[in-house]
Amino acid sequence: MENIKEKIINREVIASTQERKTQLGYIFWYSVTGEVEITRQELREKFEEIGIDEAWLPNEIRPSDAFRRATKEIQRRKMPTSDPNKFLNFLVREVFSDNNSIQRNIVIEVVDQNGKRLQYNPNATVMTLDKKNNDFIIWSEPNNDKARELAKEAEERFKKYLNYYSAQQLRVMISKILASLAPTAVRPNGGVYFVPQNFATELKKLQLLCASLQSEGVAIPLQDTSENRNLVVDKLESELKELLDRCKNLEKTDGVQKAIYKDSIEQAKRLASTYKAYREQLSLEVDKLEDMLNELRFSAVRLTEKIIKN
Template sequence: MVMMTKDTTALYAVSGGTADNILGNLVWFSVSDMEILRDELVKLAVTVGLPEKYVPAPIRPSDAFRRATSEIGGVLRSNEEMTEVLMVREVLSAEERVIRHLIKEVRDKKNVQLHYEKIGEIEFERQWGTISTVALTDEAKPALHKAKVLYSKYRDYFISDHIRRLIKVALGDCQAVGVRPAGAVYFTPAAYEPTIKALNSLVKTLPGNAVEMHYLPVVNATEQKQMLEEKLRGHVLSQVSQIGSMLGGNAQVLNVKKTLKSLAAEFAVTLRAQNVVSKTTANHAIYQLQELKEQVAEYENLLESNLGEVRATIDILRKQVRIMLDRVSTESGVA
């Protein structure tokens, strides 16, 4: 038996055991810089039995363009008298094209002045997914070349952010609950072990050593159940706080609440004061609260614990959002 330290999970894990004696798994992972074609990732996922739905959608060329051009700015040169900074500014975003300018900002420290000069231009053609550049000065050429290189990379290859998103979405479907505030360590119920195993197999087949994932089973014991119930309540608090923030609440205020009851009261205040939230946002909040309620019910069965007050509170919050949605629809003239 291996005991995870207090700084990580404070949960006991075992390297083996019968299925009847296992609550679920502790899962942790890390992702560093990597590149992989989407088609290759899809093939690997299918091979290990992971549904293709977890693979992020194909990259939009316009997103690759914006990401690439956003990374070419920075300090060109600096001394005691002045600093020259390269900035990228979007001047046009139309149906057929996007244009961004390279601007050199000169910060004159001696005379406390700012000077601006356009030194280059980058144009993205949406129909063809191509970019063209114009260098007005020699110092713009390295940045423009870098933009082209990065665009080719981000257009064709998934990077670490995509892999991280894949794992997190899959863990979300596995009803994962974070058990370590300062790091990516999660608990997933035993029912989702096939997905966890498929994820782990996928990680092992990815090129290089950029992604790492481990999982250990958690034994079915009173101490572990109590710990998981505590973590679940914390998870619910965090999720409700995020939903409240999405609806216009003060995230800093919401996050300091110590109980679901007090958080719910703050949530109610937010909804009474909020009149500008969109119908789409309100419906999304209702959906998230329903998903959260179902997750709580699943853990209630797993932990053999009565979490009825948590489910009831979530139901109240859903009704409050529904009332707000009806009010906003009426005020905006939406039937």
């Protein structure tokens, strides 16, 4: 049976020297199915087989994250009762967290057909994670069988999620790998990206990783034409302008969390690296982009100074 490394050789994105000369890059998009289940060791083995650096592996799963994921998933809304005009909501609310434990309660709401709250019980069932030994502790009021049943379901999910990554964690992992391939969004809301030709091999590895996760990674060749070059320049300019506007607004705003400043600074660094890759590999030299990039660098420096002052 053909293994993944053989697929990289036999299904190489660029099949000939001629294609290398006429191809600008790829239009790429991906999706991760919600049903995918994989452990860290299984994911590490896939990385090794495909040839992806282990540095891109997600962080090890924290019990607190597994607890929050499991308890969030048991929420239920508008469950019928014996009264056709009344429904039950089983909601999960976090009431306490420190270095030793996390407490989340199943809250029961009685609502009418319009969602108006008629009754409220904030302590129907209490779920606690003892961080010292990862014990999942359940306390439930009498006569709240459904809430207790949901808590037991959360406990079973927790035991599983201690070892299995969520689809969202895998999406974040793939987006980080993609970010290293100098992508430029070709749609205003993202989701579809241009990746330059010189990242073809790494992009193929990312495609194979998506496929190995029973998910999708699609790369469509983009030919090297003046029209397509203009498309790339326009999209990169749009991304630069959007980030520059955001950074300038942050410069004028006080009381913003440092993480927001840092995220914009990191995005500025990424775009600077992307433009450098495009300039070298695609022979792009656009004065307007150069000016915007310099302005973005100065704005990032000012944001850094703002972080230090605060």
